Amino acid sequence: MLKQVLLFIFLGVNFISFSKVDFVRVVFNKNGDQEATIGWHQVSGDSATVYWGNKDLPATEFETFPNRGFVAASNTYKNLENRFVRLVELEPNTAYYFAIKDEDGFSERYWFKTTPNVNTERLSLIAGGDSRSRRPTRQQAFRMVGKLMPHAVLFDGDYTDIDNAQKWLWWFEDYKLTYQEFDNRIIPFINARGNHERSNDCLINFFDCPAKNNVYNVTLGGDLINVICLNTEIRFGGAQKRFLEETLIEHQNFFWQIPLYHRACRPHVNWKMKMKGVKQIYNKWIELFEKYGVKLAIECDSHITKTTWPIRKSKENGHEDGFVRDDENGIIYSGEGCWGAPLRVPDRIRSWTRDYGSINSFKWFFVDTTGIELRTVAYMNAETVEGLTEENRFDMPKGIELWTPENGDMVQISK
Numbered sequence: 080m081l082k083q084v085l086l087f088i089f090l091g092v093n094f095i096s097f098s099k100v101d102f103v104r105v106v107f108n109k110n111g112d113q114e115a116t117i118g119w120h121q122v123s124g125d126s127a128t129v130y131w132g133n134k135d136l137p138a139t140e141f142e143t144f145p146n147r148g149f150v151a152a153s154n155t156y157k158n159l160e161n162r163f164v165r166l167v168e169l170e171p172n173t174a175y176y177f178a179i180k181d182e183d184g185f186s187e188r189y190w191f192k193t194t195p196n197v198n199t200e201r202l203s204l205i206a207g208g209d210s211r212s213r214r215p216t217r218q219q220a221f222r223m224v225g226k227l228m229p230h231a232v233l234f235d236g237d238y239t240d241i242d243n244a245q246k247w248l249w250w251f252e253d254y255k256l257t258y259q260e261f262d263n264r265i266i267p268f269i270n271a272r273g274n275h276e277r278s279n280d281c282l283i284n285f286f287d288c289p290a291k292n293n294v295y296n297v298t299l300g301g302d303l304i305n306v307i308c309l310n311t312e313i314r315f316g317g318a319q320k321r322f323l324e325e326t327l328i329e330h331q332n333f334f335w336q337i338p339l340y341h342r343a344c345r346p347h348v349n350w351k352m353k354m355k356g357v358k359q360i361y362n363k364w365i366e367l368f369e370k371y372g373v374k375l376a377i378e379c380d381s382h383i384t385k386t387t388w389p390i391r392k393s394k395e396n397g398h399e400d401g402f403v404r405d406d407e408n409g410i411i412y413s414g415e416g417c418w419g420a421p422l423r424v425p426d427r428i429r430s431w432t433r434d435y436g437s438i439n440s441f442k443w444f445f446v447d448t449t450g451i452e453l454r455t456v457a458y459m460n461a462e463t464v465e466g467l468t469e470e471n472r473f474d475m476p477k478g479i480e481l482w483t484p485e486n487g488d489m490v491q492i493s494k
């Protein structure tokens with residue numbers, strides 16, 4: 080009997096032989112309508128290939144996936160063997176299924192979806208950052224991503240606290256919660272660098288970031304959105320400012336241009352006002368944001384929750400910290416990073432601060448050609464929230480807890 084059991088186990092193990100990959104991720108690095116990068120950690124072995132196509136197939140039929148994607152970039156970084164396959168010329172608004180094959184066999188089957196390439200489709204996006212510690216908390220945030228099924232996540236830096244191998248391993252472990260319980264549907268990330276990433280190499284080596292200085296842009300929804308990923312840890316002027324202006328000009332016809340950067344221009348935690356970003360963003364970037372019609376900027380770093388009224392750079396009478404409220408021409412600044420990092424108490428509040436608080440949360444916003452609806456999701460009850468589907472992704476799911484400050488749970492930004 081024992082022999083038979085052992086033989087059965089032996090045969091079983093041989094029959095089900097899986098590829099040795101982990102931490103599978105999908106990143107939008109240029110144009111979410113047509114391109115995506117698939118990344119993973121190669122646990123052992125190598126020569127991996129991505130089999131992919133736009134039909135969902137059972138595990139036994141992976142070989143019949145029509146396309147093969149070969150590794151375009153690879154590195155060993157912080158003990159992870161990162162491999163990337165870059166998919167281009169994809170169909171917009173299309174589900175792509177894939178499995179990674181190495182010398183040991185196939186991985187599980189994963190999938191993701193490209194964004195539509197027309198501005199007539201509304202997009203759902205999540206923005207946040209500062210996931211650097213408190214794992215049980217940030218795990219809830221990752222889980223909530225899967226529940227809300229946005230088209231993409233704008234991740235605004237400070238992934239880990241001390242940027243070492245163990246912390247990144249845990250980060251990727253937690254990141255898997257965005258898809259593990261959701262049919263392996265991976266929500267693509269768009270990544271910006273924070274001050275806890277000790278160099279620009281993190282984004283390049285973990286997410287195949289296309290820019291050495293981590294300054295780049297990603298378009299979504301045809302001419303609906305241009306996300307501008309900036310880097311508050313390098314020189315604010317020079318090449319970065321030039322790129323900022325170039326991309327703002329190039330996408331002037333877009334409905335929305337949304338800068339994503341880690342350090343806040345006007346932090347709502349007082350001691351953070353001494354940070355270099357405060358002066359630099361104000362002096363180097365804000366005028367450009369205003370000149371080219373930015374309406375919403377995403378910030379992080381202070382571990383508090385805030386959204387401003389629309390504000391404009393000004394030293395006129397009544398300004399506070401160099402800004403005045405301007406409902407017509409102002410920009411709304413929203414943030415500031417509560418994806419697991421220890422919460423702080425906002426203690427620098429201005430007349431143009433719309434609402435502020437200290438709550439584990441991220442931003443969730445819907446974008447179309449007429450406006451943006453922005454909410455703050457208190458994600459700690461992720462497990463009890465009813466998951467959304469593609470059909471109802473713009474509804475408020477049962478059980479969701481929205482941050483509801485004095486001025487309401489929804490910020491409306493008009494074109």
Ligand SMILES: [Fe+2]
Pocket residue numbers: 237273274275341379380381
């Ligand atoms: Fe930070």
